[in-house]
Amino acid sequence: MPNPPHPPIAPVDYDVVQHGVYAKGRALPPAAVQRYMDIFADHLPERRPLTGVDLGSGTGRFTPALAEAFGGPVHGVEPAAGMRRTAEAQARHPRVRYLAGEAARIPLPDACADFVLMFLSFHHVPDRAAAAREIARVVKPGGRFILRSTFRDRIPDHWWRGFFPRSGAVEEAMFPSAAEARAIFEAAGFSTLESVQLEIPFEGDLNQAVERLRLRAVSTFEHMTDAELENGFAQIDAALAAGTIERKPTYGDFIVFARR
Numbered sequence: 001m002p003n004p005p006h007p008p009i010a011p012v013d014y015d016v017v018q019h020g021v022y023a024k025g026r027a028l029p030p031a032a033v034q035r036y037m038d039i040f041a042d043h044l045p046e047r048r049p050l051t052g053v054d055l056g057s058g059t060g061r062f063t064p065a066l067a068e069a070f071g072g073p074v075h076g077v078e079p080a081a082g083m084r085r086t087a088e089a090q091a092r093h094p095r096v097r098y099l100a101g102e103a104a105r106i107p108l109p110d111a112c113a114d115f116v117l118m119f120l121s122f123h124h125v126p127d128r129a130a131a132a133r134e135i136a137r138v139v140k141p142g143g144r145f146i147l148r149s150t151f152r153d154r155i156p157d158h159w160w161r162g163f164f165p166r167s168g169a170v171e172e173a174m175f176p177s178a179a180e181a182r183a184i185f186e187a188a189g190f191s192t193l194e195s196v197q198l199e200i201p202f203e204g205d206l207n208q209a210v211e212r213l214r215l216r217a218v219s220t221f222e223h224m225t226d227a228e229l230e231n232g233f234a235q236i237d238a239a240l241a242a243g244t245i246e247r248k249p250t251y252g253d254f255i256v257f258a259r260r
């Protein structure tokens with residue numbers, strides 16, 4: 001049965017809670033980061049170096065790897081000062097610099113980038129059409145924009161989803177549909193090249209996955225009550241003790257656009 005409509009979602013300010021927990025709560029093993037680089041390489045021009053922008057770079061989870069994989073420089077643009085501070089402390093790289101800015105105000109010149117990546121940051125942008133125009137401004141003609149996002153029409157079935165029954169409705173309110181995202185970027189001067197759906201294996205140890213989730217470094221949780229979250233974690237603890245949690249893979253979507 002479809003979820004009932006959810007009221008509009010307020011923006012998440014990553015300087016309030018998330019900056020203190022994100023790097024630890026959302027850490028990925030190096031092989032998982034490299035897997036993304038290999039996948040992105042299939043969709044980016046072959047020449048090196050490529051100048052990139054990691055837009056909504058957060059704690060720099062991918063920014064140094066982008067510089068390593070594609071040569072750089074890579075500009076990590078991030079509005080939350082706390083997230084940038086963590087990136088500057090923990091994700092330094094000689095060909096990366098972190099800049100204050102946001103998707104609708106990118107502090108970079110016109111046509112300077114071979115690619116822009118938004119990795120799970122587009123849904124936080126208040127004016128998505130303005131952001132698309134701004135991304136079109138900084139990407140070179142023929143350059144690429146990679147939009148890694150969840151889409152409302154394909155909410156992933158994470159291993160924890162069933163413990164937080166309202167999380168699916170919350171995410172449907174947070175994320176655009178794939179068609180909406182395409183329309184926004186096509187109107188701003190991009191052509192859609194490909195929609196990619198990848199399977200993401202369950203990474204590592206289940207106990208560690210629970211401990212990471214307990215840090216609540218998932219913006220979906222910021223739209224849920226403490227009672228809902230406490231109830232969900234109590235159920236997770238019981239299921240962990242009973243050995244009934246399924247280590248199931250999930251999936252991730254991205255859309256590759258070319259600047260016309």
Ligand SMILES: C[S@@+](CC[C@H](N)C(=O)[O-])C[C@H]1O[C@@H](n2cnc3c(N)ncnc32)[C@H](O)[C@@H]1O
Nearest residue numbers: 014056057058061080102103119120121124125
């Ligand atoms: C889920 S985190 C993703 C961070 C990073 N891309 C990653 O995958 O680890 C979302 C990030 O988007 C940032 N963000 C929020 N509003 C934004 C905006 N208008 N433009 C760009 N980034 C934004 C947040 O501050 C946060 O760091």
